[in-house]
Amino acid sequence: MSEAATLPAPAVARATWWQRVGPLLGLALLCVVLAVASPHFLTVDNLLNVLRQSAINAILALGQLVVIVTAGIDLSIGSIVGLTIVLLAMMMRGGMASALACVLTVAAGAAVGLGNGLLLTRLKLPHPFISTLGTMNVARGAALLLAAGVPISGLPSGFRETVAGSAFGIPSPVVVAGALYLVGHLFLTRTVWGRDLYAIGGNREAARLCGIPVDRRLNLAYALSGGAAGLAAVVLAARMNSGFPLAGTGAELDAIAAVIVGGASFFGGVGTAGGTLIGALIIGFLRNGLNLLDVSAYWQMIVIGAVIVAAVCIDVLRQRVGREA
Amino acid sequence: MATPTAPLLEVQGITKRFGGQPALQDVTMGLATGEVHAVAGENGAGKSTLMAILSGALRPDAGALLWEGRPVAFGDVRAAQALGISMVHQEPQLVASLSVAENVGLGRLPSRLGPLRVVDRGRLRGQALQALRLVRAELSPERRVDTLGVAERQLVAIARALHVGARLIILDEPTSSLSAAETESLFATLGALRQRGTAIVYISHRLEELRALADRVTVLRDGRVVTTVPVAETSNDALILAMSGRELAAVDAARDERPAGDVVLEVRGLTRRGRLHEVSLEVRAGEIVGLAGLVGAGRSRALRTVFGADRADRGEVRVLGAGGSGRRVGTLREAIAAGVGLVPEDRRSLGLVMTASVAENIGLVTPPGTRRLGLLRRRALREVARRAVEALRIKTRGLDAPVRTLSGGNQQKCVLGRWVGPESRVLLLDEPTRGVDVSAKAEIHRHLRELAGRGLAILVSSSELPELLALCDRIVVMRQGRVVGELPRARASAPELVRLATGTR
DSSP states (O other), rough: OOHHHHOOOHHHHHHHHHHHHHHHHHHHHHHHHHHHHTTTTTTHHHHHHHHHHHHHHHHHHHHHHHHHHTOOOOOOHHHHHHHHHHHHHHHHTTTHHHHHHHHHHHHHHHHHHHHHHHHHHHHHOOOHHHHHHHHHHHHHHHHHHTTTSEEEEEEOOOHHHHHHEEETEEEHHHHHHHHHOOOOOOOHHHHHHHHHHHHHOHHHHHHTTTTTHHHHHHHHHHHHHHHHHHHHHHHHHHHTTTETTTTTTTTTHHHHHHHHHOOOOOSOOOOOHHHHHHHHHHHHHHHHHHHHHOOOOHHHHHHHHHHHHHHHHHHHHHHHHHHHO | OOOOOOOEEEEEEEEETTTEEEEEEEEEEEEEEEEEEEEOHHHHHHHHHHHHHHHHHOOSSSSEEETEEEOOOOHHHHHHHHHEEHHHHHHOOTTTTTHHHHHHTTOOOOOEEEGOOEEOHHHHHHHHHHHHHHHOOOOTTTBBGGGGGGHHHHHHHHHHHHTTTOSEEEESSTTTTTTHHHHHHHHHHHHHHHHOOOOOEEESHHHHHHHHHHHHHEEETTTEEEEEEEGGGGOOOOOOOOOHTTTHHHHHHTTTOOOSEEEEEEEEEEEETTTTTEEHHHHHTOEEEEEEOOOOOSSHHHHHHTTTSOOOSSEEEEOOOSSOEEEESSSSHHHHHEEEEEEEEEEEIIOTTTTHHHHHGGGGGGGTEEEETTTTOOHHHHHHHHHHHHTTTOOOTTTTGGGGGHHHHHHHHHHTTTOOSSTEEEEEESSTTTTTHHHHHHHHHHHHHHHTTTTTTEEESSHHHHHHHHHHHHHEEEETTTTEEEEEEEGGOOHHHHHHTOOOO
């Protein structure tokens, strides 16, 4: 497109560019500030630590992104973590091979997610906020019932060492999350399914009139989100060495925050895996940096809340620029 | 019939443009106290714009409004209401979950206990009953509006207007969803209001209604006043001619004849309860068939049902193959697989994904050859988009430009571009040139003729008769969900089409 180079880029193109680069600039700026403020920040140990801590939120956020891209929301992922982590612990305590137990855990998460999708597409609940709010409570209750309210501990050491350990000096959770993001990026950008999800989020009716099977795609999106929660449960179980039925409480909100800070639009149709990864890292680095700087946990909450609001303000401004063009 | 007396509202030389396109030009008319003044005209003649200006929703670019001889400047609905002007929309704007009384008093609920502002239910009920009496409606003020029928809602909306103190009430096609009996009762109510000195502006296509109700009628065409006459002094034929214009005859002569091929699209007895009744039609290869009719006649519904986007209760749609073998299509996906495409009515809400690029929008239907095992063949998809951009001369900075940066005409071409591939056989278009400028419109017409020349069967719905007359080989007319007539090009004329569409003899 040689003619594109000679024309001045309109405001919308700038907005798209900003949307892509904005979160990255934010992350870079944050790192520079933290590196200057704390001598402990820029060490390999600390950086790997942040990555390890961010991995679970990053995995959940990727699932959440898939749903938010369709202009939906999944409030149930934290509870799905709780339910599937209990299932995982029970399967392993029952003597099942670790690998099989892990696969079944992810499948169980996907099945609960599919249920979210079916509530939306079959029962025609008016908004996913409602269906996933219901599932959020049901899944948490089921987790507490199954575990009789107490953690199930004592998981096989081989499982713990593999999933929570390191490979070539890189923490395994980071490897898992990295691989997932690569697959997620390709899914969203290269496959018909991923592309259909953006179309549905951008204009559901237009997508339908183009022959896209909207209901099937939405079921898929919620199943993937649930599956990501199941995977997060596997990683978390290895780290905590137990199946704690309250695991993942509130995790959905951190995941939503990462997606939004990462430049996805709450209105649907816009958002990338890369942006979401950066969003998860921004929140992870922020927590870590504030810890290193000895900022109290209370202030941390206030800062993170402000960052979320600021990111959404940028989203709103971007929408306005887009409309005026 | 009350004789028009002192002018209540004078409209002097009003002009309004939208993005350079004039919607109203130099419109002048007067309204007297106790007069029912009808405004008639085809779709797009400027009726709605004029009403929006009178009710304060739009500000005119030029011209003056005199209220009882004094110039007033509105452009703000509250200011117009304060003067005593109120509009009752085609779909009454009521809060369905509130009671009749609350709707009548909405925005000015009487209250007691001073700053506590407790709603004074007794007074509200009294006020509502009084307003309901004026419109001769026997409704309990306590009933929730969502339990009411359309006609009753209409009356509640008029009662609200009167309660606000309206001296001029604008009614936008109030009878479009009323039965004959309900219409008659509404007319009796309006007659009583006229006796009280309330002025009424009445918009309608239905000539019989104008005749039964109005003192005078103003006809708009292309944003200009064609004539204002006392209804008693004009004939239906004269009104039809005034609405449709005569100079159209010149346009249709400009088209060349094309031999039509075999039947490609066959629609038999398509029925959807309350919407479509036994709609049957055929379109041949290389043929452009128009769908004419008033707004609400079922044209959009017919196209959407043929496409499978809306479900039919009965009837069938067949896409006939080259060998004459009929493939029955029932669902939207079957229709697309059979080579049917739809360019829907409203490109913003139904056609385009505004957050996506030109290429993504064109490629939304993933034509055969652009996917393999669920993976997008991005190069093939871009090639499809590139060919559509070239064939339809879509003006864009590139395939990756966001579709919202394009002009209306070019956006519309992106929607059309989805269906111009070699697999397309039938093209359904709903108002394909609405909201695009004149040159883009001509260009879209040219592309449609080219596509017909390639052997596509094309069915176009439009509320602009000149467009249909210029474009189509045959025009099918719909009224109230039925096909009421069909005219070949040689015999089609605007007055004849209006006659069929309105059901006037």
